[in-house]
Amino acid sequence: xxxxxxxxxxxxxxxxxxxxxxxxxxxxxxxxxxxxxxxxxxxxxxxxxxxxxxxxxxxxxxxxxxxxxxxxxxxxxxxxxxxxxxxxxxxxxxxxxxxxxxxxxxxxxxxxxxxxxxxxxxxxxxxxxxxxxxxxxxxxxxxxxxxxxxxxxxxxxxxxxxxxxxxxxxxxxxxxxxxxxxxxxxxxxxxxxxxxxxxxxxxxxxxxxxxxxxxxxxxxxxxxxxxxxxxxxxxxxxxxxxxxxxxxxxxxxxxxxxxxxxxxxxxxxxxxxxxxxxxxxxxxxxxxxxxxxxxxxxxxxxxxxxxxxxxxxxxxxxxxxxxxxxxxxxxxxxxxxxxxxxxxxx
Amino acid sequence: xxxxxxxxxxxxxxxxxxxxxxxxxxxxxxxxxxxxxxxxxxxxxxxxxxxxxxxxxxxxxxxxxxxxxxxxxxxxxxxxxxxxxxxxxxxxxxxxxxxxxxxxxxxxxxxxxxxxxxxxxxxxxxxxxxxxxxxxxxxxxxxxxxxxxxxxxxxxxxxxxxxxxxxxxxxxxxxxxxxxxxxxxxxxxxxxxxxxxxxxxxxxxxxxxxxxxxxxxxxxxxxxxxxxxxxxxxxxxxxxxxxxxxxxxxxxxxxxxxxxxxxxxxxxxxxx
Ligand code: HEM
Numbered sequence: 001x002x003x004x005x006x007x008x009x010x011x012x013x014x015x016x017x018x019x020x021x022x023x024x025x026x027x028x029x030x031x032x033x034x035x036x037x038x039x040x041x042x043x044x045x046x047x048x049x050x051x052x053x054x055x056x057x058x059x060x061x062x063x064x065x066x067x068x069x070x071x072x073x074x075x076x077x078x079x080x081x082x083x084x085x086x087x088x089x090x091x092x093x094x095x096x097x098x099x100x101x102x103x104x105x106x107x108x109x110x111x112x113x114x115x116x117x118x119x120x121x122x123x124x125x126x127x128x129x130x131x132x133x134x135x136x137x138x139x140x141x142x143x144x145x146x147x148x149x150x151x152x153x154x155x156x157x158x159x160x161x162x163x164x165x166x167x168x169x170x171x172x173x174x175x176x177x178x179x180x181x182x183x184x185x186x187x188x189x190x191x192x193x194x195x196x197x198x199x200x201x202x203x204x205x206x207x208x209x210x211x212x213x214x215x216x217x218x219x220x221x222x223x224x225x226x227x228x229x230x231x232x233x234x235x236x237x238x239x240x241x242x243x244x245x246x247x248x249x250x251x252x253x254x255x256x257x258x259x260x261x262x263x264x265x266x267x268x269x270x271x272x273x274x275x276x277x278x279x280x281x282x283x284x285x286x287x288x289x290x291x292x293x294x295x296x297x298x299x300x301x302x303x304x305x306x307x308x309x310x311x312x313x314x315x316x317x318x319x320x321x322x323x324x325x326x327x328x329x330x331x332x333x334x335x336x337x338x339x340x341x342x343x344x345x346x
Numbered sequence: 347x348x349x350x351x352x353x354x355x356x357x358x359x360x361x362x363x364x365x366x367x368x369x370x371x372x373x374x375x376x377x378x379x380x381x382x383x384x385x386x387x388x389x390x391x392x393x394x395x396x397x398x399x400x401x402x403x404x405x406x407x408x409x410x411x412x413x414x415x416x417x418x419x420x421x422x423x424x425x426x427x428x429x430x431x432x433x434x435x436x437x438x439x440x441x442x443x444x445x446x447x448x449x450x451x452x453x454x455x456x457x458x459x460x461x462x463x464x465x466x467x468x469x470x471x472x473x474x475x476x477x478x479x480x481x482x483x484x485x486x487x488x489x490x491x492x493x494x495x496x497x498x499x500x501x502x503x504x505x506x507x508x509x510x511x512x513x514x515x516x517x518x519x520x521x522x523x524x525x526x527x528x529x530x531x532x533x534x535x536x537x538x539x540x541x542x543x544x545x546x547x548x549x550x551x552x553x554x555x556x557x558x559x560x561x562x563x564x565x566x567x568x569x570x571x572x573x574x575x576x577x578x579x580x581x582x583x584x585x586x587x588x589x590x591x592x593x594x595x596x597x598x599x600x601x602x603x604x605x606x607x608x609x610x611x612x613x614x615x616x617x618x
Contacts, residue, residue, distance in 0.1 A: 040572055047566060048566070051562045159468075159469060162469060315548065322537075342520060345519075
């Protein structure tokens with residue numbers, strides 16, 4: 001048997017004075033430390049299961065986590081150990097807070113993707129997104145502009161630092177600038193915008209429809225570069241028309257040299273190939289092509305950047321709860337160990 | 347500075363470590379106490395090992411945390427540094443060197459078999475959080491390693507041979523208490539490692555937790571550690587069972603630190 005410090009496990013139930021009632025025995029069951037062991041094991045098993053299964057199965061964590069929170073709350077409510085040891089109490093309360101905050105975060109988060117060509121302003125629309133059922137959307141009101149980026153590449157086309165200049169209008173009406181990338185997101189109203197490894201070339205066009213409407217300016221985002229280096233072509237439809245258009249970027253020079261360090265940049269010389277049905281045209285910046293439904297002017301080449309956006313209001317609270325947990329745990333062990341040297345018998 | 351010099355310095359350090367380990371093992375087998383020799387050899391080894399790491403750091407311009415070689419190189423260093431500290435400060439458990447050094451020998455052998463050429467530093471590694479994250483990880487693993495050494499003695503005492511060799515050490519219940527104090531330090535450091543890792547992940551990849559292989563395995567290690575600490579307060583766990591739980595935590599942690607990056611070739615692969 002291990003001589004243990006502190007009171008034995010026997011006297012850790014409800015206080016002696018309480019009259020045993022059906023309620024207290026249920027509570028006692030829920031507060032059991034042996035149940036904690038079972039729950040910790042179940043949580044480990046659920047994580048393994050979710051990790052090994054091919055399809056998203058994070059729901060298996062919900063059961064053990066709920067049991068975890070119940071067990072912990074019951075123990076905090078009834079176990080006299082927590083009355084005697086404040087640090088231990090604070091630690092376990094922080095654990096409950098962490099679980100509740102994670103649950104709140106899952107209910108209210110938003111995660112999405114967007115792409116902006118250089119000079120383009122975010123209009124609140126995402127290409128792809130997922131969010132918790134209680135997410136209160138404020139994204140539509142947010143605006144920022146992608147003012148261009150540079151990315152270093154090491155030998156062997158290894159991506160280095162990304163520096164993306166962005167600007168936006170602060171609530172006081174002043175224009176703000178920042179350089180984001182790698183470690184630094186742009187944070188607007190709690191929405192965090194991160195650059196991604198997804199980026200490429202974006203030919204910019206002006207479309208003058210025959211119908212006489214206003215000319216439309218737009219960019220076409222070609223497949224990511226250098227990921228799809230040899231597939232710099234895409235099919236798209238002109239605004240207000242049904243004609244599918246095929247666009248390809250052609251250039252000869254080496255942008256990212258595997259033999260030496262380089263930088264992501266636009267090719268110095270290039271041309272755009274546009275194909276609509278049978279018609280095929282090569283365009284240089286400033287040139288135009290007449291199509292059945294209007295005139296398409298090629299303005300020039302730009303870059304586009306892919307962003308991920310993440311919203312989770314719990315982040316600072318979660319960090320605070322985690323820091324509180326670890327500090328109180330250290331405090332608990334400090335109290336416990338400084339009370340008695342390890343080599344003195346109980 | 348060349349790779350050759352760096353490797354020669356490292357090999358000399360490894361030879362000193364091996365001599366220290368052999369002296370410690372013979373010390374137990376012959377019931378002698380070559381403690382000063384062992385300590386001196388380990389400290390000299392550490393000095394040279396530090397020099398080798400410094401040369402590399404200076405040459406490459408980044409710390410040893412990219413390739414498998416670097417991960418092993420720096421972890422053998424930190425594990426030894428923490429162990430040497432415990433060895434020096436707690437004379438009663440110096441016999442644990444006979445348990446700890448063979449574990450480190452395995453890592454040293456592995457280190458010698460990995461390629462020492464440089465890897466590519468991902469852009470997301472340019473942050474101070476990386477150092478703090480790795481630092482806590484090393485403190486965690488070092489604390490658990492000391493507990494493993496003590497647990498090894500408790501388990502070896504189960505045999506007659508071990509029982510005779512380790513009579514002069516404190517009794518099992520005292521050793522168990524000490525080993526779990528190191529486990530308590532371990533959970534503090536691992537919790538800090540996870541928190542800092544989450545801060546870094548949020549900044550670098552826009553999510554604080556995504557169950558990537560390293561995140562999953564390190565959380566399982568954390569759970570296992572919580573389980574071991576609770577089992578000790580929920581049941582009257584014998585020192586032997588306590589020792590086995592320590593070994594289980596170490597095995598999981600070992601897998602997380604060296605198995606997962608080994609399978610996926612770079613830490614946080616897929617996310618960098
Ligand atoms: C279901 C959830 C949990 C319950 C009901 C629970 C309950 C308890 C109780 C009652 C004690 C006091 C034991 C005593 O000294 O008599 C305790 C101690 C402790 N708990 Fe928990 N706990 C839970 C989860 C966790 C988790 C997830 C951790 C993670 C690290 C943890 C870490 C600790 C530690 C470190 C101690 C102190 C052990 C010691 O002093 O040696 N607990 N817990």
